[in-house]
Amino acid sequence: MGTRIFTVILMVALVFTVALLAGPLGSIHLPGNQQGYEPPQPINFSHRLHAGEMQIACLYCHSGAQSSRHAGIPAASVCMNCHRVVTAPIGVIRAEDAQAEKEKRPPQPIVSPEIKKLYDALALNNKLQPDPTHQPQPIQWTKVHSLPDFVYFDHRPHVTAGVDCQTCHGAVENMERVKQAGDLSMGWCVNCHRDANRTGIAGKAVKAPVDCSACHY
């Protein structure tokens, strides 16, 4: 008798859970699946602008992808390679130059609010000189592509084999804010490995492992 009551309680609980949680049915996915994750970032960094419009190679900033397990997020010093010169969108600077010429005055330095965050992180003032009154503070980006701890993923063999970054990360060059394109599930990985073994990558035969211990150890 006790077990029957128990069953009923469980069934009711299940129905309630479904009712509560199944509202936005479209977003149902298995636990751990973060497909479509697009968190806000501390700086509104645009991959569309940098990778798309400016056509900066992925590996320029994410150079770890060919030398380490992690592709890595570039250090602020890497950003400064360009942003020592580029302090605001070029259109805004040109407009100020034109305005200054018209008004016969030296142009004002313009720092866009997003790039200013970079300078703040490095404790630089508007003239890009170290500001002793401020402490440098590393930028805390929000991680988008996150694998569980029981998976070992290494960028190096993928880059070496010639896999395009977009294969896994989607068309980042079109994204204002980075969004997780794939579901990063094991089936998704293994299917790609199987396909690669069948068709090769960029016309080159490859041997993509499908052993468990290729990723799990």
Next chain:
Amino acid sequence: MSESNPKPYWKCPEERDAQENFLEAARDEFSEPVVVPTNGFGRRNFLKSAGFAVAAATLAGCSRAPVEKAIPFLVQPEEIIPGKAYFYASTCDGCSAACGMLVKNRDSRPIKLEGNPEHPVTRGGLCAVGQASLLGLYDSSRYLQPQAQGKPTTWDELDRAITAQLLAIRANKGAVRFLTGSIVSPTTRAQVRAFLKTFPVARHVVYDPLSSSAILDAHEGTHGSRLLPHYRFERAEVIVSFDADFLGTWISPVEFTAAYRAGRNPDAQPPRMSYHAQFESRMSITGSKADRRIRIAPNEIGLVMTQLAQRLAAKAGTKLNWNGLTASPMPEKELDDLAARLWAARGKSLVVCGEQEVAVQVLCNFINHLLGNYGATLDIEKPSFQRQGSDRELAALVEELRAGKVAALFTSGVNPVFDLPAGEEFAAALKRVPLVASFTERPDETSALAGYVCAAPHRLESWDDAEAVVGVVSLAQPAIRPLGNVRPLMETLAAWMGAPKSAYDLLRERWQKDVFPQQKSEKSFQAFWDRSVHDGFAVVEAEKSRVQSFQMAAVQPLAGTKPSAFSLVLYPKVGLLDGRHAYNPWLQELPDPVTKVTWDNYACLSPAAAKRLSVIEGDVVRLELASAAGSGNSIELPVYVQPGQHDSVVAVALGYGSKLSERFKHIGPSWFLAKLTTGDDGRVGKNAAPFVELRDGALHYSRADIRVTHTGGRRPLACTQSQNTIAVPKNLELPGVNRRPIVQETTLPVLLHGEAGGHEGQSNAAHEMWPADHPSTGHHWAMVVDMNACTGCSACVVACQAENNVPVVGRDEMLRHRSMHWMRIDRYYSGEDDAIDVAHQPFMCQQCGHAPCETVCPVLATVHSEEGLNQQIYNRCVGTRYCANNCPYKTRRFNWFDYLHDDTLQNMALNPDVAVRTRGVMEKCTFCVQRIQAAKIEAKQRGEKVADGAIQTACQQTCPAQAIVFGDRNDPKSRVSQLLKSGRNYAVLGEFNFQPSVGYLKIVRNRAESEGEKHNG
């Protein structure tokens, strides 16, 4: 398999005698029955709730995982790439042997220590202590601040207070004493000397808690110079050791193991196999490797040496007026044979002695002198600095302290209140010294009584140097910014001398002045320095020390002293040594190489002695001096029955029962049946140091006239060796075969002249159970373990633990057969007490081709890889434990708990390339698959194949004896595939055709064929 019966080997006496209850208890993988509740929340309800949980969790999947932050560098250091490991050369300071090591740094923190393969003295090995010393860095009990009167202070304040007192001491001509262990760093030594020079009355007193001062004193007598020879075991063809455990704990075990192994390589062309005879009272790992092992009471050593010296002198034509010698306790013929062997190997033999009696050491020198070994196997022109202690000066200091004549005492690297015999008296005397400062990393018995504690950095936090043997100078460099406000000894002394300077500057200055001129290869100092920092060492042409010719006057014959019912032998264990590492959980849980007991010390008795006292393992006995019975100077310890030990000896390990072990009270999982790891006094084991005797200017580690009484108490020992036997159960015994040939051995004559060893026990392909439809065409990883080289030193066990994030479980779990070590070293005995043979068999997952574990896993959590690995997938495992039950080799480990790393600082030592396993999953050796993958990725990047030797498993890397070879067996040129074809190779339980990927090379005993086993060809 072979028809002949192999030599029987057994792990413990119960197994030898096939006691029914032992086999019954050891038969099951899991020691405790699984209790299934019969009423209440039964199976059906469980399944229903589980179904609900799954459904709910699926729906709950709508929610996002917690937000993770990625924080890059602001300015990336040029040489650091996040996620990539870097190695820095350094020097170990786990003991005074100063082995070369490499520090593996990941994301700016050290995560693993390895031997430095280029180091000319240690040749790539690192012992268990060296491996475990990493945990000392991430030790939450460390002093992170200097202390004054028990309270944290700043260095400025401490310096001010101490220099003010020193000023007064200088003015009053007070006696300053600097008490240290052997300082192998020449720069620190020079700094101490310079500091003491600023006082009118000052002395540097050096002692080693594991003293070898008698060797130095003996050389002072015979060669006119107080020095420790540099022993060259690799040059010796005959080695005779008297109670010196040179492969385990004596002076420089890693170096000696490498050298010993180099001299015992039956596969070399031409084969080299030294003959090793060991005289010893207890069973050491050195004795376990000997070709001839002779049990001898400690009081008989001098007598046997006298007899041996007399025989050799006769051969050498040296006239001795030794009359009325006591008869030898061992057969005359055997001594004659040994003398003949030694004489035949003149200049290529080596006699060493671990006894702390100067007269005995003088005899040892005399024997080596007669044999012409000085200059050949003993280097005294370029001696060793690994032991510098002078117990005579220590005794003088103790007298001074007793008399209250010391104005200031500084201690560094030693813990005299704990490790000296009269510790309590020492503590009382310390209270009368006006200024006591202790240079130490963590609170110990001495620092608790010191007015000032100068918090010392861990080895991985500071610059230092070391000169283990003359001519090889090593450097240690910091691999992490100090975790606390700590300062090295040499910097502190510089500050007190009024010239504050960093250790780096002090080192560079001295190297430029003293070391650089001793070499010719580099022209500029900067280039020399850079190369030395890169390599971790520099080989220089040092000045040879001046020694006199041999002084016969010192040599005196010795008679044996009268035998006593029991004498006590105090010995260091491979893991804990003198107790300085008692804080280290890896070393406390490391099974002793011989007894396989973890977490405790105990009184070892021979089987006959145990019978005489009618005690069995775990019975508590009281040990006290017969002369001082009832005086309170006694210890109570559980008995361990040690085959091969002398019947009149009770052996107890030093280094236990210290304050450092108080932290282990609650180690291990906390659950309702959990028991404390520590004993009644809140410490691990009992301190036996009060039984050490400081007599005749030497610390003596054996005491005659010990009374052993059975107290009636019991304390079971967490011994791993009687767990999980792979002996044949009675009902499955095959007729005529009552022992499985798990350990196989042969003798040198058989190996050299007999037929090829054959592959008995190799797979029986006629009874193939599986279709051959899985061709192995790519890599096939395999390992070969040379049991002849293995000494059982257990460095590999700790290396594996460090590499693979293996948790520590505590004594109670060990008692429940829940050890988590992926790698164990099985120790087997064979033969009778007087002629016992020991075998060490490192055992890890055998990565079977036909793995019995794989067929029983209901969820395919353990499956085979294309490269011959038996993979264990933690996230798929549901914890049925069927695999462990079905594993014939008993190499699988189950996570009964989340072995919480409560000590979060210690988690810094975790290897980020290996998953930390959760509760309820099975785990086992992976052949260090993370290293395989890393090497494959790197080879792929270079567009090359993985080179043979590019992958080194953690156990292989650290092995001082290079007993482990790993590689691709499908590559016919690889070392491993060639060794697998060797005549010595066999598979354990090969008759079952599991096709293990681990091969074992037979032990080779250097003795006549008739003495050895019947050849199993």
